[in-house]
Amino acid sequence: MLCERYAPNTLNSMIGNRGTLDRLLEFGTAVQKGRRPKPLMLYGPSGTGKTAAAHALAYSYGFVLLELNASDYRDVETLKRVLIPATRSRGLFSKTILILLDEIDELSKKFDTGAESTILNVVGKSMQPILLTANDYWDPKISFLRNHVERLEFRRVPDEQIFLLLKKIARFENGSISDEIARGIARRCNGDVRSAVNDLEAMLGASPELFEHLGIRDTKIEIFGVLDKIFGSSNFDIARNAVMRSNVDLGMLMEWVSENISKRYIAKETRSRAYENLSAASRFYEKASRTNYYGYLRYASVLLSSGVSLSGNGSISMLRQYTFPQHIRRLSATKRERLSIGGIASRLSPILHSSRKEISNNYLPYFRLIVERAMKSSGEAEVLSSIERHSGLMKEDVDAILSYYHDRT
Numbered sequence: 261m262l263c264e265r266y267a268p269n270t271l272n273s274m275i276g277n278r279g280t281l282d283r284l285l286e287f288g289t290a291v292q293k294g295r296r297p298k299p300l301m302l303y304g305p306s307g308t309g310k311t312a313a314a315h316a317l318a319y320s321y322g323f324v325l326l327e328l329n330a331s332d333y334r335d336v337e338t339l340k341r342v343l344i345p346a347t348r349s350r351g352l353f354s355k356t357i358l359i360l361l362d363e364i365d366e367l368s369k370k371f372d373t374g375a376e377s378t379i380l381n382v383v384g385k386s387m388q389p390i391l392l393t394a395n396d397y398w399d400p401k402i403s404f405l406r407n408h409v410e411r412l413e414f415r416r417v418p419d420e421q422i423f424l425l426l427k428k429i430a431r432f433e434n435g436s437i438s439d440e441i442a443r444g445i446a447r448r449c450n451g452d453v454r455s456a457v458n459d460l461e462a463m464l465g466a467s468p469e470l471f472e473h474l475g476i477r478d479t480k481i482e483i484f485g486v487l488d489k490i491f492g493s494s495n496f497d498i499a500r501n502a503v504m505r506s507n508v509d510l511g512m513l514m515e516w517v518s519e520n521i522s523k524r525y526i527a528k529e530t531r532s533r534a535y536e537n538l539s540a541a542s543r544f545y546e547k548a549s550r551t552n553y554y555g556y557l558r559y560a561s562v563l564l565s566s567g568v569s570l571s572g573n574g575s576i577s578m579l580r581q582y583t584f585p586q587h588i589r590r591l592s593a594t595k596r597e598r599l600s601i602g603g604i605a606s607r608l609s610p611i612l613h614s615s616r617k618e619i620s621n622n623y624l625p626y627f628r629l630i631v632e633r634a635m636k637s638s639g640e641a642e643v644l645s646s647i648e649r650h651s652g653l654m655k656e657d658v659d660a661i662l663s664y665y666h667d668r669t
């Protein structure tokens with residue numbers, strides 16, 4: 261993952277929040293001089309670099325990092341076993357141990373009240389330096405810590421700096437990304453560097469030709485936004501409005517949703533509910549195109565947006581990373597070639613025992629005339645199915661032939 265590969269090693273290489281990072285440097289220097297500063301609580305939106313900053317600090321000052329996170333707070337015994345000795349000892353070879361209580365606001369009263377007093381004890385008395393992180397400093401669950409920590413805010417990182425980081429990473433990865441797309445990603449991520457880097461990774465995976473071909477050079481970013489609303493909201497109106505207001509084609513969106521349900525939804529029941537809604541949506545979608553009654557599209561749209569959205573109940577993967585639909589990726593990779601006259605002629609070549617050139621110059625023009633006439637007398641469906649049986653050519657091939665030679669005669 262790019263996020264891991266480009267995790268900052270030093271506080272100076274991080275973007276945004278300069279003053280905050282300087283304060284952390286002071287903290288590190290004080291610890292190095294043997295002082296024991298008041299624990300810092302790093303707080304702010306996710307993806308702004310709180311955890312990364314703690315790691316970078318330990319790395320650049322040579323502290324041993326002892327990191328605990330959400331799942332550890334549920335088990336007081338582990339908490340005590342790990343924390344109590346660490347707070348007393350001077351560490352192995354008398355190295356400083358930096359204790360990181362990551363995402364402390366995930367602490368849940370429900371599990372065990374012993375956790376709270378253990379943590380308070382450590383934060384109050386530890387001989388070792390302590391950093392804590394939280395999304396929301398004002399969360400009542402962690403109000404018991406307020407008198408014992410100094411708060412240090414991480415704000416959303418400005419678009420422009422994220423943009424520059426994305427360009428830099430793309431360069432290192434030897435991938436090209438247009439300024440326009442990089443800006444679009446940066447804007448969409450709303451100050452969350454992690455999401456931005458994850459989106460970049462998805463974009464670098466898809467070839468530029470693919471975007472061009474699908475005509476979604478600009479709309480891919482829009483698709484991400486719509487997917488966020490569908491998977492992230494669990495809300496009828498938010499999801500439906502996101503789909504209605506976007507310019508994303510419903511069939512295309514269906515491919516994206518289908519590809520990404522298992523990426524964003526974690527729980528089995530959630531996934532299966534989502535797939536049920538998706539398949540109901542696709543039935544209405546097909547019905548609409550079969551009957552030309554576009555009223556069905558409304559049902560398809562609601563099932564796809566609100567239906568899938570309401571399948572979620574909060575347990576979604578926080579990684580806002582989407583995969584390009586395999587189906588479209590495959591189709592588009594070969595589509596241009598398949599639909600070129602040269603491509604069609606070479607598929608016919610073994611059947612007709614003639615060269616590509618011979619076929620495209622001498623057979624196909626007549627093929628077009630015959631097919632058009634036959635369609636008038638026997639109907640399009642009949643002719644197409646007969647052609648498919650005999651030559652393997654599909655409707656899109658025939659369409660390509662008809663229009664190619666139509667323009668030329």
Ligand SMILES: Nc1ncnc2c1ncn2[C@@H]1O[C@H](COP(=O)(O)OP(=O)(O)O)[C@@H](O)[C@H]1O
Binds near residue numbers: 266274307454457
């Ligand atoms: N300010 C930043 N500068 C550079 N990279 C960042 C920054 N913030 C986040 N990242 C990238 O995003 C990843 C996740 O950030 P993280 O520190 O875990 O966010 P948080 O703990 O605030 O949710 C990092 O590993 C890094 O790749």
Ligand SMILES: [Mg+2]
Binds near residue numbers: 310312362363393
């Ligand atoms: Mg974190």
